[in-house]
Ligand SMILES: Nc1nc2c(ncn2[C@@H]2O[C@H](COP(=O)(O)OP(=O)(O)OP(=O)(O)O)[C@@H](O)[C@H]2O)c(=O)[nH]1
């Protein structure tokens with residue numbers, strides 16, 4: 001699918017502050033530094049659309065990006081950033097959980113996990129929470145370019161085992177790299193499949209006016 005437009009349409013501190021929209025929304029959530037903002041840029045094919053940083057804690061608000069005037073990608077602040085105070089973490093939890101549980105046009109959450117690491121308890125607890133809240137979710141393994149294939153596969157096997165142990169059932173599991181664009185087609189196709197089709201203009205019948213026959 002071709003991206004014809006990708007626009008930042010606003011940011012919000014919490015659910016009440018979110019821009020009204022009836023377009024399907026797809027949100028990216030995960031630990032700080034896992035690669036959420038980089039993935040938004042990779043999918044939209046616009047460098048710098050979402051702000052990225054090597055330092056965790058860069059994205060502090062809920063950011064909305066409208067794609068092809070057809071659906072919206074939502075870049076969320078990360079969780080589990082140790083340098084953030086307890087009070088700030090609680091604020092984050094309220095901010096993000098309020099959006100995830102209350103946003104009516106939210107179609108799907110992509111829970112991002114770093115493919116360089118074994119599945120972490122905090123990530124599994126977050127995915128468990130998504131499932132308990134009945135929020136549709138898929139998992140994306142990020143930064144696959146940073147490890148050898150066999151390491152990524154071994155972490156994936158561990159993840160599948162952990163998901164089974166916890167009784168967690170994501171819709172899909174994707175593997176991606178914002179650097180090499182691995183996984184872009186699969187994720188975009190999946191999003192497209194969840195969005196209502198744009199009504200196609202009907203091909204009009206050729207005009208048949210009486211005088212034309214003469
Ligand atoms: N090699 C490689 N680096 C990546 C990839 N994705 C992200 N990065 C790097 O990881 C760092 C964090 O990326 P971000 O996209 O800012 O991460 P984030 O999850 O949005 O972080 P917060 O906003 O702080 O929660 C940056 O230095 C990125 O360049 C990837 O697929 N491959």
Ligand SMILES: [Mg+2]
Nearest residue numbers: 036037058059
């Ligand atoms: Mg970010």
